[in-house]
Each structure stands twice: as structure tokens, then as C-alpha cells.
Amino acid sequence: AEIAVVGLQASGKTSFVNVIGSGQWSEDVVPTVAFNFRKVRKGNVVLKIWDVAGQPKFRSMWERYCHGVDAIVFVVDSIDRDKFETARFELHALISQPSLSGVPLLVLGNKNDIHGHTDVQGLIRALQLDKITGRPVSCYSCSMKSQHNLDIVLQWLSSRSH
């Protein structure tokens, strides 16, 4: 399956790819410039992953990397409520692109190892995920640090392969 990982800066996209790619968790990850590409083998599934940068100047590139993938993974920092509104805006702007119609969407509420994080119900409300139609949409709360829920995330991604 080919997957694009997008979301605001510091939400944990590169951490996600590192953890599922090599099991490697680190506190210091450098902010991504443009994108990284990585191939990850899980059982008999190969995931081709575009890890795209989240800083504002890179967001106009998201659509290009999402075009033609089997799934879009949108990572949210579930502790950083001040950024939910921007995340909602960027997510809806992205998926409203005609070129991305119907592409399955997985929203990850990351950093749930931190006390006070927003749960799945809160994320669905804050990001208005219930307004998204015409594609499969799932939302999980997870942590790259503790690896909580990464098994179901991988299962979801593997089921997108053909």
C-alpha cells in the first residue's frame, strides 16, 4: 500500500514512520524539510510511505504527495488544543481537493501518553470528522512513545493494500 502522512508540524509524523519502520522512538527528531520516503515491510505487506513536512510553507505540497495513494494518514497532536482549529482547516482544505476524492482517511490523535490529551470523541468533534463523506474515515488515539494502538493502526493500513 502507498500511504501519505500529513498533519501540522510536530504532530509526530516522522516519529510514526520511525516507530513502525524500525521500532525506534526518539525525543529528538528534526523537523522534516519537504518530505522523506520510506518503505516498510510488515508481514507480507509492503508500505510505501511519504512522510511530508508540516510547517506552513510545506502544506501546499500535501496534495501532490496524497495524489494516488491508497490512504491518507493525518496526524494530530492530541495535547495541543490550540492547534485543533488549524488542523481542522488544513484537513478539510486538503480532502476537498477533487484529485483526492474517495481516498480513505485515517486520523491519528497522537501523544496519548501525555495526561490531558483529547480522546477520539473530542477529536471527531474538533476536526469535524462527522462532516466527511464519500470515503472511509477512521480515527484512533495513539502514542508513538508508548506505541499504544500502533497494532490497530498497522492493521488498518495493511487492509488498504492490494
Ligand SMILES: Nc1nc2c(ncn2[C@@H]2O[C@H](COP(=O)(O)OP(=O)(O)OP(=O)(O)O)[C@@H](O)[C@H]2O)c(=O)[nH]1
Ligand atoms: N510524548 C510524546 N511525544 C511525541 C510523540 N510522538 C512524537 N513526539 C514528539 O513530538 C516532537 C515532534 O515529532 P516529529 O515526529 O518530528 O513531528 P513531525 O510531525 O514529523 O513534524 P514536522 O516534520 O515538522 O512536520 C518530537 O519531539 C517527538 O519526540 C508521542 O507519541 N508522545
Ligand SMILES: [Mg+2]
Ligand atoms: Mg517530520
